[in-house]
Amino acid sequence: MSGISDQTGDAAVEPAEAFSVIANETRLDILEALWEFEEKPVRFSELFEQIEMDDSAQFNYHLQQLTDQFVVKTEEGYDLSHTGGQVIRALRAGTYTRSPELGPFTVDGACTRCGGPLAAEYADEQLSIACQDCGKAHGKYGFPPGGIEDRTEDEIARAFDERVRHLYCLAVDGVCPECSGRIHTEITREGACCLDVEVRAEHVCERCRHDLCSSVGLALLDKAPVTAFYDDHGIDLTDRPYWTLPWCVDDQYVEVESSDPWRIQISIPLAEEQLTVTLDGDLRIVDTHRVECAGSTGC
Secondary structure (H helix, E strand, O other): OOEEEOOOOOEEEOHHHHHHHHOOHHHHHHHHHHHHOOOOOEOHHHHHHHOOOOOHHHHHHHHHHHEOOOEEEOOOOEEEOHHHHHHHHHHHOOOOOOOOOEEEEEEEEEOOOOOOEEEEEEEOOEEEEEEOOOOOEEEEEEOOHHHHOOOOHHHHHHHHHHHHHHHHHHHHOOEOOOOOOEEEEEEEOOOOOOOOOOOEEEEEEOOOOOEEEEEHHHHHOOOHHHHHHHHOOOOOHHHOOHHHOHHHHOHHHEEEEEEOOEEEEEEEEEOOEEEEEEEEOOOOEEEEEEEEOOHHHOO
16 A cells, blocks of 8 residues: 655555545444444444444454554454544534535624624535624634534524634634644735624634634634633623624724734723733734723723
8 A cells, every 4th residue: 555654754544545445334334333332442243233234254344444544443342543533523513414504593792883783694514694784794604514403593603603712712822723733824904804804814724724714803712811801890701702792803993003013902892991902913912901991082
């Protein structure tokens, strides 16, 4: 068997060969059966009983084709490898097998531009949120089909918010949410964006080229100075969907101090106070400033 080498110098299976191994219904059934067993490793006889085959020799042939790459064999029996688990998770997420559509349905919050109602819509494995009156986008991101099954519309919106937070937490930390490769982040004002904002961050994986577009404000959702600011006002920031936070989805709260190097201020008003956070070109916090607002004159 020929192979390619990864960056560690280890031999790797050719992609076409790897996919050909699991392009078989019986082998997928074996992976699914292993996934369903609560106690692992699983003995050969127990695994064979779960598969609709009469010929144990033929079953063993298919099992051996999976072993080492998708299935791990030990003295106690068989278990899914990490790669085998990824295959089953992808199938259960509906990534390769389903293409549902849903919506539009209303979600919490109001448009940061005109105050109109917001609605979510699901198509092409992406969930988007936009204003029903003026059309302003409040985000459009990948969301596996499995995420909309067995959930109410409110539960879908909540899961989507959690997923977006997770995606950008990883991206800002330099980790690709798809392959765990190195993410390169660049601040830009060029081109279109899923959030209808001018200043934004483009995150691109150097390994698999997975890309994400975000406002710079999304980088602050899990940062201590911001979460503490909300905590001081008795608010758990995780309870507020990102699209209801104007500083996450609107340029009005963003000011570019310089672009060489990048210095970007984000103003976060709350009650009678305002937190101003300054970010650099890598979306790292370089300064924070908290002030009280002077009545009706604002901050």
